Amino acid sequence: MLSAFLWLIACQLAGELIREALNLPIPGPVIGMFVLMTILGWCSRKRRGASQPEPLDSLAAKLISSLGLLFVPAGVGIIGEADVLRAEWLPILAGVLGSTILSVGVTGLVMHWSIRHRDNVPDTSSGLIKQLAEQS
């Protein structure tokens, strides 16, 4: 458990260091996530697809399952934004509703079309050659 926690903290620290060193506008924990993902991907390739280290797996599952609790302190800050909410409730509400619905639809449709397109062409490389041949 402790070593797993150290892994997470160390990756976050590495993320913050990379951010500082390269002056990136990306949050440190996100870079840390990418660092850990790269390490895990590399390890599983070396071990021929064996699963991840057990303790890290269970700690991550626990943290993610109670992720909701962790945004409560930040979310309570909304009490300080009452004026903004009162003044701009319409753009806020329309923005959340509109952009969420659009984004679900667009992502789903693009994924659906591109999968169907690919599945119609059984072998990608030969399909590509056929396409190129038809075009020329």
Added chain:
Amino acid sequence: MNKVFEHLWTPLATTPLVWLAVTLAAYLTGSRLQRACNGSPLASPVLIAIAIVSLVAQVTHTSYQVYFAGAQFINFLLGPATVALAIPLAKNLRLVRQNFLSIGLALLVGSLTSIVSGVGIVWVLGGTRSVALSMAPKSVTTPIAIAVSQQIGGVPALTAALAILGGIVAAITGQTMLHRLEVRDWRAHGLAAGVAGSGIAAAQVASLDELGAAFAALGIGLNGLLTALIVPLLALLWH
């Protein structure tokens, strides 16, 4: 009675203990309520917990600064929890390699749609810049959304609330709408839920289909990475 309460409360209110306990209790109450509502996404434990804690803070005349000083131990865990999202992502990397083009395309188009339409709608309806910036990262999983919002000069608390609301909207409307658009593939449902509605909508799909759950996990993680890359760059361009 009031005096006794004040005598006990005043020294306690400044220790982290009280606010840790209040936050945990409020969240557990929220989880219980959601279970009582058959897991309905409308009864979001996070929103319920935020409402309860805000109420307690108002009644006891506690400022947000005092509350946050106490609850910052919980807030600190957001960082490691964000890093931990790498684990479900790494588990499903095989699926990315198999569907690289489809996932890449859907992710890019979906993510841009969410960012541009969110900012655009706020701007068209006369919202301020800080609200528009808070809207930009809202479809990403909340810990990343909060971090990005902080980075670009949005209001992190507003972004957190928007991310949760967006998740609820996606969880409620997503499936019906995609079925109406004749999208039946679980991979598309999962990815759309993860990209547009992060954890809350993903949980909805995950309870129905295993492949959908894997694609939802991918959608959350990859969109987190992509949005954290795109939004700060777009914010730099938009003065």
